[in-house]
Amino acid sequence: MGNLPFSYSFISCVFLLSIKLSIAADTITPSRFIRDGEKLVSSSQRFELGFFSPGKSKYRYLGIWYKQISDTVVWVANRNSPIFDSNATLTIGSSGNLVILNLKNGTIWSSNMTRKAGSPVAQLLDTGNLVLRDNFSSNSSEGHLWQSFDHPSDTLLPGMKLGWDLKTGLERYQTSWRSADDPSPGNYTHRLDIHVLPKLCTYNGSVKLLCSGPWNGVAFQAAPSYSYLYEPTVVDNEDEIYYRYDSYNSPIIMMLKLNPSGKIQRLIWNERNNGWEVFFSGPDYFCQIFGSCGANSVCSIDKTPNCECLMGFKLESQLNQTRPRSCVRSHLVDCTNRDRFVMIDDIKLPDLEEVLLNESMNLKECEAACLKNCTCRAYANSKVTDTPKESPLGWETRVRVIEEIAQGLLYLHQFSRLRVIHRDLKASNILLDKDMNPKISDFGMAKMFGGDELQSKTKRIVGTYGYMSPEYAQQGLFSIKSDVFSFGVLLLETLSSKRNTDFSNTDSLTLLGRAWDLWKDDRAWELIDPILQNEASYLILNRYINVALLCVQEDAVDRPTMFEVVSMLTNETVNLPHPQQPAFSSIRGLKNTILPANGEAGACSVSCLTLSVMDGR
Ligand SMILES: *[C@@H]1O[C@H](CO)[C@@H](O)[C@H](O)[C@H]1NC(C)=O
Ligand SMILES: *[C@@H]1O[C@H](CO)[C@@H](O)[C@H](O)[C@H]1NC(C)=O
Ligand SMILES: *[C@@H]1O[C@H](CO)[C@@H](O)[C@H](O)[C@H]1NC(C)=O
Ligand SMILES: *[C@@H]1O[C@H](CO)[C@@H](O)[C@H](O)[C@H]1NC(C)=O
Ligand SMILES: *[C@@H]1O[C@H](CO)[C@@H](O)[C@H](O)[C@H]1NC(C)=O
Ligand SMILES: *[C@@H]1O[C@H](CO)[C@@H](O)[C@H](O)[C@H]1NC(C)=O
Ligand SMILES: *[C@@H]1O[C@H](CO)[C@@H](O)[C@H](O)[C@H]1NC(C)=O
Ligand SMILES: *[C@@H]1O[C@H](CO)[C@@H](O)[C@H](O)[C@H]1NC(C)=O
Ligand SMILES: *[C@@H]1O[C@H](CO)[C@@H](O)[C@H](O)[C@H]1NC(C)=O
Ligand SMILES: *[C@@H]1O[C@H](CO)[C@@H](O)[C@H](O)[C@H]1NC(C)=O
Ligand SMILES: *[C@@H]1O[C@H](CO)[C@@H](O)[C@H](O)[C@H]1NC(C)=O
Numbered sequence: 237m238g239n240l241p242f243s244y245s246f247i248s249c250v251f252l253l254s255i256k257l258s259i260a261a262d263t264i265t266p267s268r269f270i271r272d273g274e275k276l277v278s279s280s281q282r283f284e285l286g287f288f289s290p291g292k293s294k295y296r297y298l299g300i301w302y303k304q305i306s307d308t309v310v311w312v313a314n315r316n317s318p319i320f321d322s323n324a325t326l327t328i329g330s331s332g333n334l335v336i337l338n339l340k341n342g343t344i345w346s347s348n349m350t351r352k353a354g355s356p357v358a359q360l361l362d363t364g365n366l367v368l369r370d371n372f373s374s375n376s377s378e379g380h381l382w383q384s385f386d387h388p389s390d391t392l393l394p395g396m397k398l399g400w401d402l403k404t405g406l407e408r409y410q411t412s413w414r415s416a417d418d419p420s421p422g423n424y425t426h427r428l429d430i431h432v433l434p435k436l437c438t439y440n441g442s443v444k445l446l447c448s449g450p451w452n453g454v455a456f457q458a459a460p461s462y463s464y465l466y467e468p469t470v471v472d473n474e475d476e477i478y479y480r481y482d483s484y485n486s487p488i489i490m491m492l493k494l495n496p497s498g499k500i501q502r503l504i505w506n507e508r509n510n511g512w513e514v515f516f517s518g519p520d521y522f523c524q525i526f527g528s529c530g531a532n533s534v535c536s537i538d539k540t541p542n543c544e545c546l547m548g549f550k551l552e553s554q555l556n557q558t559r560p561r562s563c564v565r566s567h568l569v570d571c572t573n574r575d576r577f578v579m580i581d582d583i584k585l586p587d588l589e590e591v592l593l594n595e596s597m598n599l600k601e602c603e604a605a606c607l608k609n610c611t612c613r614a615y616a617n618s619k620v621t622d623t624p625k626e627s628p629l630g631w632e633t634r635v636r637v638i639e640e641i642a643q644g645l646l647y648l649h650q651f652s653r654l655r656v657i658h659r660d661l662k663a664s665n666i667l668l669d670k671d672m673n674p675k676i677s678d679f680g681m682a683k684m685f686g687g688d689e690l691q692s693k694t695k696r697i698v699g700t701y702g703y704m705s706p707e708y709a710q711q712g713l714f715s716i717k718s719d720v721f722s723f724g725v726l727l728l729e730t731l732s733s734k735r736n737t738d739f740s741n742t743d744s745l746t747l748l749g750r751a752w753d754l755w756k757d758d759r760a761w762e763l764i765d766p767i768l769q770n771e772a773s774y775l776i777l778n779r780y781i782n783v784a785l786l787c788v789q790e791d792a793v794d795r796p797t798m799f800e801v802v803s804m805l806t807n808e809t810v811n812l813p814h815p816q817q818p819a820f821s822s823i824r825g826l827k828n829t830i831l832p833a834n835g836e837a838g839a840c841s842v843s844c845l846t847l848s849v850m851d852g853r
Pocket of ligand 11: 514515516517520803807808809810811
């Protein structure tokens with residue numbers, strides 16, 4: 237009993253001490269220095285700030301990195317002012333600025349702000365943003381006197397803005413490092429080009445290297461969108477125009493990095509492999525390079541040569557060594573007797589140099605206005621929501637839906653904290669919102685796998701006939717590969733507009749069997765819904781069927797992972813293996829044949845291809 241007061245006060249003393257330390261850890265005040273070797277750590281331990289030497293460099297720089305990935309620096313303060321020894325300190329100087337000082341208190345780097353705070357405090361936030369604010373004034377983000385997010389280095393983190401503050405004239409853009417050992421600004425920049433419609437471009441000096449298509453209200457046209465992993469936004473009003481992306485699931489670590497050789501890369505951290513996965517990289521191939529074909533031509537990745545004149549145009553006769561060969565009209569056009577418009581689908585809009593943007597016109601009015609104007613040569617939609625752009629499930633939409641479902645599964649399988657096997661992927665579990673963005677729904681049967689678990693077995697087989705892999709339907713074995721199987725069925729259904737189970741009550745082959753038979757005869761494209769056949773090239777359609785057939789192979793080991801599926805679908809240069817015969821392909825009357833090998837048959841629903849449309853939110 238007599239000991240109690242003593243131990244009580246001892247505990248409370250430790251408690252207070254630890255609170256004091258944790259407050260100090262992410263904050264600098266005028267009386268607090270960060271020396272070389274010391275670090276600031278954001279409140280939930282996500283980001284760290286300190287001095288470092290990049291690569292083989294012997295110089296010191298002040299930087300920010302993900303705490304668990306200290307070799308990937310996301311921001312550098314003194315890019316232009318290397319520190320030659322390890323005696324520098326970071327503090328808040330007498331001017332109220334964040335400053336890096338040398339031993340003689342000389343300023344190596346300063347945040348250079350002119351407004352002075354009454355009680356300046358600098359804090360490393362959990363977003364990776366280093367902010368300087370006045371402790372006496374409001375602590376909202378508007379109250380930041382200075383923030384590292386306004387001065388990006390080579391990395392755009394979720395939540396950072398890329399673009400213009402129109403009131404102050406500040407442009408936020410990424411600048412590459414000179415080399416892996418030298419963070420000083422290199423020749424490459426990645427910025428939001430706001431001419432006519434916003435788009436993202438990489439520049440080599442002032443030369444465009446790579447551009448996305450223009451922002452169409454939902455995404456950058458013809459750019460891969462991984463909207464399952466993050467939400468892209470373009471804000472365009474009279475105060476500011478910027479692009480940003482936000483992670484839905486904040487534990488996912490991702491970034492958009494401009495590397496020293498001018499490649500822009502979207503990287504996502506794979507916790508299982510402890511490495512970065514490249515989701516997008518460019519420019520990687522000829523057609524990705526800006527302006528690789530001349531005027532009036534189209535660059536196609538699957539054609540040789542890649543450049544082709546538009547219909548009605550021919551190669552110019554005179555070669556000009558200083559630029560790619562252009563195409564010219566094959567015959568003269570006069571204004572009274574005009575050619576017709578030819579629809580060109582699935583291409584990126586050209587650079588919008590001479591263009592009239594009228595956001596209150598629909599596509600028909602646009603066509604009419606263009607016909608009336610002798611100098612007008614082409615017209616296009618600027619926003620996807622303006623196009624009610626026709627059958628909603630045209631080829632482009634289906635490709636996007638499929639790619640996003642693939643991304644979604646990839647996320648569940650490989651990037652979420654715990655591996656999630658959906659187990660009941662089917663068309664009726666894919667919801668489409670008003671912008672045709674798919675959402676995978678109904679996780680009622682999903683299973684989470686911990687650690688290294690790759691496969692599991694159940695006696696209670698629940699799922700949907702036609703989508704279940706053979707090892708699951710027959711032995712209750714499920715793994716990421718059983719979801720891949722379901723995805724393959726879904727892909728075949730999407731391409732053919734037919735249900736797999738359409739075949740189950742009849743005596744005919746399954747959809748898988750039909751696909752296989754056509755594939756063997758080199759007639760696979762006959763499976764494709766006729767309304768799609770004019771919308772995409774034979775090679776592309778064949779490629780999609782090839783991927784689908786790889787997913788539905790009998791042996792789970794032969795099926796690709798979702799990571800491989802995504803790269804096969806999004807990267808046309810990836811070689812596709814030849815598929816083996818799919819499961820169930822020689823079975824007639826699917827419904828009567830496949831029964832669970834043991835145990836009760838679980839809830840089996842019947843599938844349907846209707847892609848359910850959700851109401852607007
Ligand atoms: C400054 O740092 C260097 C190491 O970079 C060290 O060798 C040197 O002694 C330091 N100078 C002083 C005056 O402390
Ligand atoms: C640098 O500034 C600190 C804090 O104001 C002071 O303690 C120190 O003596 C100064 N050093 C020199 C060399 O002036
Ligand atoms: C701050 O201003 C000084 C003087 O104008 C300039 O030399 C220095 O480069 C600026 N530093 C930064 C980080 O902008
Ligand atoms: C901010 O101000 C509050 C109230 O004046 C004070 O308690 C707190 O210690 C200050 N924080 C810092 C980091 O100076
Ligand atoms: C900062 O903002 C939060 C939430 O808006 C509020 O709870 C907190 O009291 C504020 N702190 C200061 C020092 O103003
Ligand atoms: C940057 O461009 C200049 C001239 O445009 C060139 O001399 C220099 O080598 C380039 N630097 C890099 C790192 O590419
Ligand atoms: C960037 O331009 C420089 C010349 O200024 C050239 O040497 C270099 O190859 C270009 N880089 C790329 C990626 O095109
Ligand atoms: C070749 O193309 C360049 C760039 O477009 C142009 O400036 C130049 O006048 C052209 N030369 C000839 C001979 O047409
Ligand atoms: C835009 O189109 C609408 C509808 O056709 C028309 O009334 C308006 O004058 C056009 N605006 C401009 C700037 O051309
Ligand atoms: C005709 O179209 C051109 C762009 O192609 C535009 O600059 C011009 O203003 C248009 N003329 C009229 C009368 O709308
Ligand atoms: C596309 O595939 C090729 C060949 O497999 C590979 O070299 C390239 O890095 C891939 N590109 C991307 C963006 O993954």
